[in-house]
Amino acid sequence: MSTIEHDEAAIVIIGSGAGGGTLAYELTAKGLPVVVLEAGPYLRNEDYVNDEWEAFNQMAWLDPRTTSGSWRIARDFPNLPAWIVKAVGGTTTHWSGATPRFKAHEFAARSTYGRIDGANLLDWPITLAELAPYYDKAEIAMGSTHVHGRKPLPANNNYTVFANGAERLGYKFYSTGPYATNAEEYDGRPASIQDGFNFQGDKNKSKWSTLVREIPRAEATGLLDLRPDSHAVQITHDASGRADAVLYLDKDGNLQRQAARLVAVAANSIETPRLLLQSASPMFPDGLANSSGQVGRNYMRHTTGSVYARFNDPVRMHRGETMAGVIADESRHDPDRGFAGGYFLETISLGPAFLASFSDPGAWGRGFTEILEAYANTAGLWIVGEDLPQESNRVTLNTTLSDKNGLPVPNVHFDDHANDIAMREHGYAQAELLYEAVGSVGAQRTPPYPSTHNMGTSRMSARSEDGVVDKWGRAHDVPNLFISDGSVFTTSAAANPTLTIVALAIRQAEYIADQLKTGGI
Amino acid sequence: MAFPAKYPQMNATELTDEARRVLIRVIRVAFPHPSFPDAPYERTADTILREAESSTWFRVALTQGLITLSHLAGGDFRTLNDEDGTKVLRRIETTEFFGFIRRTTVLNLYDNEDVWKILGYEGPSFDKGGYINRGFNDLDWLPEARIESYDGPEQLIEVATSASVAKIRGGENTPATERDTSNQPGKRDATMMEMTK
Ligand SMILES: Cc1cc2nc3c(=O)[nH]c(=O)nc-3n(C[C@H](O)[C@H](O)[C@H](O)COP(=O)(O)OP(=O)(O)OC[C@H]3O[C@@H](n4cnc5c(N)ncnc54)[C@H](O)[C@@H]3O)c2cc1C
Numbered sequence: 001m002s003t004i005e006h007d008e009a010a011i012v013i014i015g016s017g018a019g020g021g022t023l024a025y026e027l028t029a030k031g032l033p034v035v036v037l038e039a040g041p042y043l044r045n046e047d048y049v050n051d052e053w054e055a056f057n058q059m060a061w062l063d064p065r066t067t068s069g070s071w072r073i074a075r076d077f078p079n080l081p082a083w084i085v086k087a088v089g090g091t092t093t094h095w096s097g098a099t100p101r102f103k104a105h106e107f108a109a110r111s112t113y114g115r116i117d118g119a120n121l122l123d124w125p126i127t128l129a130e131l132a133p134y135y136d137k138a139e140i141a142m143g144s145t146h147v148h149g150r151k152p153l154p155a156n157n158n159y160t161v162f163a164n165g166a167e168r169l170g171y172k173f174y175s176t177g178p179y180a181t182n183a184e185e186y187d188g189r190p191a192s193i194q195d196g197f198n199f200q201g202d203k204n205k206s207k208w209s210t211l212v213r214e215i216p217r218a219e220a221t222g223l224l225d226l227r228p229d230s231h232a233v234q235i236t237h238d239a240s241g242r243a244d245a246v247l248y249l250d251k252d253g254n255l256q257r258q259a260a261r262l263v264a265v266a267a268n269s270i271e272t273p274r275l276l277l278q279s280a281s282p283m284f285p286d287g288l289a290n291s292s293g294q295v296g297r298n299y300m301r302h303t304t305g306s307v308y309a310r311f312n313d314p315v316r317m318h319r320g321e322t323m324a325g326v327i328a329d330e331s332r333h334d335p336d337r338g339f340a341g342g343y344f345l346e347t348i349s350l351g352p353a354f355l356a357s358f359s360d361p362g363a364w365g366r367g368f369t370e371i372l373e374a375y376a377n378t379a380g381l382w383i384v385g386e387d388l389p390q391e392s393n394r395v396t397l398n399t400t401l402s403d404k405n406g407l408p409v410p411n412v413h414f415d416d417h418a419n420d421i422a423m424r425e426h427g428y429a430q431a432e433l434l435y436e437a438v439g440s441v442g443a444q445r446t447p448p449y450p451s452t453h454n455m456g457t458s459r460m461s462a463r464s465e466d467g468v469v470d471k472w473g474r475a476h477d478v479p480n481l482f483i484s485d486g487s488v489f490t491t492s493a494a495a496n497p498t499l500t501i502v503a504l505a506i507r508q509a510e511y512i513a514d515q516l517k518t519g520g521i
Numbered sequence: 522m523a524f525p526a527k528y529p530q531m532n533a534t535e536l537t538d539e540a541r542r543v544l545i546r547v548i549r550v551a552f553p554h555p556s557f558p559d560a561p562y563e564r565t566a567d568t569i570l571r572e573a574e575s576s577t578w579f580r581v582a583l584t585q586g587l588i589t590l591s592h593l594a595g596g597d598f599r600t601l602n603d604e605d606g607t608k609v610l611r612r613i614e615t616t617e618f619f620g621f622i623r624r625t626t627v628l629n630l631y632d633n634e635d636v637w638k639i640l641g642y643e644g645p646s647f648d649k650g651g652y653i654n655r656g657f658n659d660l661d662w663l664p665e666a667r668i669e670s671y672d673g674p675e676q677l678i679e680v681a682t683s684a685s686v687a688k689i690r691g692g693e694n695t696p697a698t699e700r701d702t703s704n705q706p707g708k709r710d711a712t713m714m715e716m717t718k
Pocket residue numbers: 014015016017018019020037038039040083084085086087088089090091092094095096097098099199230231232233266267268269271272275323452453454484485486487496497498499501
C-alpha cells in the first residue's frame with residue numbers, strides 16, 4: 001500500500017462502499033494514486049459473525065442521527081433512519097445482491113409521468129443508452145447471475161414458494177436473479193454455500209462487495225492509500241472556490257488535513273449532504289456546492305414493505321441466499337394501477353431476532369407472537385419500488401444535538417407521497433394474493449425497515465439551478481468536487497440502486513481520468 | 522407517571538425478588554409462547570432488571586410500574602389468567618414502564634438459541650458449511666420452480682400504452698411539446714438548519 005503525504009495535493013475519495021470503492025479501484029487501475037478516507041474500521045470476511053444483532057452492532061453506522069416527518073421510522077426507530085454500514089467496503093458488506101437495471105423511461109421520470117403534485121420530478125441528464133455499456137461493466141465486475149454467461153443461482157425454499165405463487169398469479173418475469181453472488185466459482189471467488197447470512201456480511205466471499213474485489217485490487221496496484229477509521233468532517237476550498245483539502249478525524253480523534261487536487265464524496269446519501277452542509281463557508285454560505293439549494297433535498301428511500309406469509313408446511317426461509325428471487329412484472333409504469341412508476345418483488349428472510357424487531361414495531365400480545373411461532377413455516381418477500389423525490393424530504397444538520405466529535409448530527413425528514421402509499425398498498429395486496437395462491441394461512445404486512453436504499457440528496461441535473469451535480473457527478477459549483485454515490489440519483493427508479501451506483505462510478509472514473517489528462521479539471 | 526399519594530410503598534425504588542417474579546409473569550402474558558419454557562422469560566426479566574439497575578429513570582419506572590400493576594390487578598398480577606392479565610397490560614401499554622419492558626423483551630427474548638430451536642431457526646451456519654448440503658432446497662410440498670429468466674413469447678411492457686398521466690394522483694396531461702422537465706416549485710429557501718419542513 002502506498003503512502004501519500006498529507007501536504008501532497010491528492011485525489012481524495014471519501015467512503016469505500018459501492019461508489020467510493022469502485023471509483024478507487026478504477027482510478028488506481030488507470031495509474032492514478034488515491035487516498036481513501038473511510039470512517040469505519042478495516043474488518044475482513046473472517047471477522048463477520050453469523051448473528052443478526054451482533055453483526056449489526058459490529059458494522060452498522062450507529063453514530064447518532066435524528067428523524068422527523070410522518071414516516072413510521074420516526075416513531076419506531078427515531079435514531080435509526082437508515083441501515084448503513086460503517087466499515088471498509090461500506091454497505092456492500094451487508095447488502096444482499098439484487099442487481100436489476102433501470103429502465104429507459106426511469107431516466108426520464110418527469111417526461112414520462114408528467115407533473116405530479118408535491119413531487120420534485122426531474123429527468124436525469126443521462127439516458128439508459130449512455131449508461132448501458134457501464135451496466136455491462138458493472139455486471140461483469142459484480143458477477144451478476146443471469147447475464148454475461150453467469151449461471152443462475154438455484155432455488156432455495158423461500159424462492160420455491162415465491163416463484164410458484166408468481167406463476168399461479170400469472171406473473172411471467174420471475175427468476176433467481178440478477179444477483180451479484182456466485183452460483184459457481186467466478187473471479188477468484190467461490191460459489192455460494194447458501195449460508196443465509198447475506199445481511200451480516202458474507203464470510204464465504206461468494207457475494208460481491210468492494211471489500212472482496214475493488215479494495216484489494218486497488219491495493220495491489222500500489223497506488224491506494226486507504227485510511228480506515230478516518231472520518232471526514234469538512235472539505236475546504238481555496239480563494240477561487242476549488243476544493244483544496246479534506247479535514248478528517250483519525251482513529252484517536254485528532255484532526256488531520258489531507259491536501260487535495262480533487263475530492264470525490266461517496267459517503268452514502270445521509271453523510272454526503274451532511275459533509276457538504278458542514279463545509280459551508282463565507283463563499284458557500286448554504287453549504288458547499290449548494291447554490292441550487294438542493295443539497296440534502298429529494299431524499300429517497302424507495303417505496304418498500306414486506307409480507308411474511310404463514311403456511312401449514314415448513315419453508316425454512318432462513319436457509320440460503322436471502323434475496324435470490326425477483327419478480328419484475330410490476331416494475332412497469334402503468335398508471336391504471338393508481339400510481340406512477342413500478343416496483344419489484346424480491347424474496348427476503350429475517351431470523352427471529354430481526355423479525356421480532358421489524359415485523360410489526362410496537363406490537364405485542366398474541367397477534368405478535370403468532371408471527372414468531374410460525375417462523376419455520378413462514379415465507380417472506382420485499383416490495384421495492386420507485387418513490388417520488390420531494391423537496392421537503394430532506395437531510396439537514398440538527399444543531400441542537402452533536403455527536404461525540406461535537407459535530408451537528410444529521411436529521412432525516414421524510415413523508416410518504418400519496419403515490420408511494422398507493423404503490424405500497426398495491427404491493428401488499430399482490431404479495432398476499434401471491435401467497436394465497438400457494439396456500440398461505442395468514443400474512444403479516446411489515447412496514448419499511450430503516451432505509452437500506454438511500455438516494456437523491458445531491459441530485460444530478462442538466463441545469464445548475466435544478467440540482468447539485470452534472471451528468472458526470474461533478475458539482476455544478478465546484479469544478480474539482482465529485483459526488484460518487486447514490487446521492488446523485490435524480491429519481492430512484494424501481495431497481496435496487498447498487499448496480500447503478502457502480503456503473504456510474506465506473507463511468508465517472510473514465511471521465512475524471514480523461515479530464516485530468518486534458519486539463520479539464 | 523403520577524401515583525396517588527395514599528400508597529406509601531410507591532416510594533420504593535429497589536426491586537425485590539417478588540418484583541422479579543411479577544416481571545416474569547408480565548413478559549409471559551405480553552409475549553405468550555405456549556412452547557417456551559420459563560428459562561427464556563427468566564433470562565429476559567434478568568436482562569430488564571440489569572438494564573434498570575444502570576438507569577435511575579428505568580429503575581424508578583419499573584419499580585413503581587410493578588406496584589401499580591398490582592393495584593390494577595386488585596392484588597397480585599400473577600393470580601390473573603392470560604386474558605385478564607392482557608386486559609390489564611392493554612390499560613398501561615402506553616406507559617414508559619410497559620414500553621421499556623416491551624422494547625427490551627422484543628430485542629432480547631428472540632435473540633437467543635434457547636428460543637431459536639423451538640421456533641425452528643438454526644442459528645449460525647457458516648461453520649457447518651451453510652445449507653448447500655443441508656436442506657436449502659428441501660421444500661417438497663410445491664413443484665420445482667423455474668429459476669431462469671422468462672424466455673417465452675411475451676415481453677414486459679415497460680410503459681403501458683394506455684398510460685394516461687391524469688390517472689396518477691395529482692397528475693395531469695401535458696402535451697409533449699409544452700413539457701418542461703422540471704417542476705421545481707418557486708423560489709427555494711436554503712436554510713440548512715431547519716429541522717421540519
Ligand atoms: C441489508 C441491506 C441489503 C441491501 N441489499 C441490496 C440489494 O440487494 N441490492 C442493491 O442494489 N442494494 C442493496 N442494498 C443497498 C446497498 O448496500 C447500497 O445501495 C450501497 O452500498 C450504497 O453505496 P454507497 O457507495 O452510496 O454507500 P456505502 O456503501 O454505504 O458506503 C459509504 C461509506 O462511506 C463511509 N463514510 C460515511 N461518512 C463518512 C465520512 N464522513 N468520512 C469517511 N467515510 C465516511 C461509510 O462508513 C461507508 O463505508 C442493501 C443494503 C442493506 C443495508
